[in-house]
Amino acid sequence: MASLQWLKECSKPTLLVVTIFLAVVLKFLMQEKLKRRKLNLPPGPAKLPIIGNLHQLGNMPHISLRELAKKYEEYKEKFAYSSCSVPSVSTGYNFVREEEVARLIRRIAESYPGTTNLSKMIGLYANDVLCRVALGTDFSGGGEYDRHGFQKMLDDYQALLGGFSLGDYFPSMEFVHSLTGMKSKLRYTFRRFDQFFDEVITEHRNSKGKQEEKKDLVDILLDIQKDGSSEIPLTMDNIKAVILDMFAAGTDTTFIILDWAMTELIMNPNAMEKAQDEVRGVVGDRKVVQESDLPRLNYMKAVIKEIFRLHPPSPVLLPRESLEDVIIDGYNIPAKTRIYVNVWGMGRDPELWENPETFEPERFIGSGIDFKGQDFELIPFGAGRRSCPAITFGTAAIEIALAQLLHSFDWKLPPGLEAMDVDNTEAFGISMHRTVPLHVVAKPHFD
Numbered sequence: 001m002a003s004l005q006w007l008k009e010c011s012k013p014t015l016l017v018v019t020i021f022l023a024v025v026l027k028f029l030m031q032e033k034l035k036r037r038k039l040n041l042p043p044g045p046a047k048l049p050i051i052g053n054l055h056q057l058g059n060m061p062h063i064s065l066r067e068l069a070k071k072y073e074e075y076k077e078k079f080a081y082s083s084c085s086v087p088s089v090s091t092g093y094n095f096v097r098e099e100e101v102a103r104l105i106r107r108i109a110e111s112y113p114g115t116t117n118l119s120k121m122i123g124l125y126a127n128d129v130l131c132r133v134a135l136g137t138d139f140s141g142g143g144e145y146d147r148h149g150f151q152k153m154l155d156d157y158q159a160l161l162g163g164f165s166l167g168d169y170f171p172s173m174e175f176v177h178s179l180t181g182m183k184s185k186l187r188y189t190f191r192r193f194d195q196f197f198d199e200v201i202t203e204h205r206n207s208k209g210k211q212e213e214k215k216d217l218v219d220i221l222l223d224i225q226k227d228g229s230s231e232i233p234l235t236m237d238n239i240k241a242v243i244l245d246m247f248a249a250g251t252d253t254t255f256i257i258l259d260w261a262m263t264e265l266i267m268n269p270n271a272m273e274k275a276q277d278e279v280r281g282v283v284g285d286r287k288v289v290q291e292s293d294l295p296r297l298n299y300m301k302a303v304i305k306e307i308f309r310l311h312p313p314s315p316v317l318l319p320r321e322s323l324e325d326v327i328i329d330g331y332n333i334p335a336k337t338r339i340y341v342n343v344w345g346m347g348r349d350p351e352l353w354e355n356p357e358t359f360e361p362e363r364f365i366g367s368g369i370d371f372k373g374q375d376f377e378l379i380p381f382g383a384g385r386r387s388c389p390a391i392t393f394g395t396a397a398i399e400i401a402l403a404q405l406l407h408s409f410d411w412k413l414p415p416g417l418e419a420m421d422v423d424n425t426e427a428f429g430i431s432m433h434r435t436v437p438l439h440v441v442a443k444p445h446f447d
């Protein structure tokens with residue numbers, strides 16, 4: 001009776017809206033049920049109408065996804081990828097790495113006997129290497145491009161790429177981007193980058209007679225555009241997009257691995273000692289590590305693999321969408337399914353790794369597991385045709401810097417600080433880095 005009373009009190013338009021809403025929800029639920037009855041979908045948690053399982057991703061999707069995978073154990077199958085060749089970013093530019101590593105060491109040495117903000121120094125190194133390779137100029141230390149607020153632009157861009165936007169999950173409801181303010185932020189950031197790249201391209205066009213080996217990415221792309229050697233003609237927008245892609249993908253990733261490598265080594269003095277003994281044994285009294293020393297640094301390479309396993313810069317690979325209906329292991333995966341690969345979860349899976357939460361570089365000594373995309377338990381660069389095109393370039397920038405840091409200094413936490421006091425909180429975005437910078441005392445090994 002009470003409900004009937006309520007009905008009587010409702011105005012006609014309200015009743016109409018409520019009826020339409022209920023009809024839409026009911027239709028949606030019935031369609032879902034019908035679809036599910038026909039398809040053999042992989043097991044998973046129940047979906048809510050409209051938003052599906054979105055609410056279960058949370059602030060730290062890599063952790064939520066691992067918890068869900070544990071719960072629905074049986075679909076933790078390893079799917080084989082077919083491996084295709086990818087165009088790669090060349091390892092060249094040794095002179096840039098050498099000069100930037102030397103600058104990193106000088107900057108750190110200046111801080112002794114005080115403490116140094118090592119995270120900041122490593123961040124400058126990663127940015128400067130990429131800026132010089134891509135644009136031919138660095139911007140740190142009052143460099144030219146910093147005047148344009150380039151670093152701030154990059155930070156904003158990365159926040160936009162990594163940030164959660166409801167509109168991404170409802171492509172048919174594009175207007176959501178306008179409601180959330182995402183569209184205007186994207187437009188603003190896009191305009192700033194566009195203006196900046198226009199200036200950079202004009203400068204490059206006006207500078208003539210650069211030696212072939214000193215050419216940066218913009219020079220190379222402009223040459224390709226001019227001589228028409230690419231299969232598909234390169235437009236100015238293509239050139240700008242390639243440069244932006246490299247910055248978005250290349251600076252934070254290199255930084256995160258070096259930052260974590262130094263953090264884990266400082267917190268694990270035995271591993272630090274082993275890594276330093278190895279580098280100093282190979283390089284000897286020579287102050288500068290050379291790229292030709294790197295193939296002999298097996299323990300240091302194992303440290304880097306262990307960092308890729310525990311702290312992959314992209315904990316969840318870039319989302320993929322299935323183009324057509326497929327069946328995997330008897331399960332239907334409908335077209336347009338959004339696929340997330342939880343690399344972080346795979347690196348800590350107790351079925352794949354012994355003591356998965358412990359930092360133990362030794363696990364890679366004498367093991368054939370590598371991160372090139374063939375061993376699916378360790379794929380920090382992804383795998384298959386859209387994996388990172390800069391595996392060799394990124395690894396070279398990490399290895400030479402880490403070797404030199406280990407060779408040039410003895411490392412300690414600031415007085416009064418213990419390993420357990422180090423704040424290792426991480427923030428999830430397009431890449432995942434520590435939120436509190438690492439402060440250390442770096443005592444020069446050479447006078």
Ligand code: HEM
Pocket residue numbers: 089245246247249250251253254257313314317318319380381382383386387388389390391393394395398
């Ligand atoms: C430690 C270093 C790095 C790691 C761990 C890393 C990891 C990744 C990952 C996981 C992806 C996406 C792959 C996928 O979703 O399957 C990616 C894509 C990409 N990376 Fe890297 N990356 C690193 C360094 C770099 C550097 C230094 C550059 C540039 C010089 C770079 C350029 C790119 C580009 C352009 C893409 C997009 C490729 C595409 O459009 O499909 N990366 N990287």
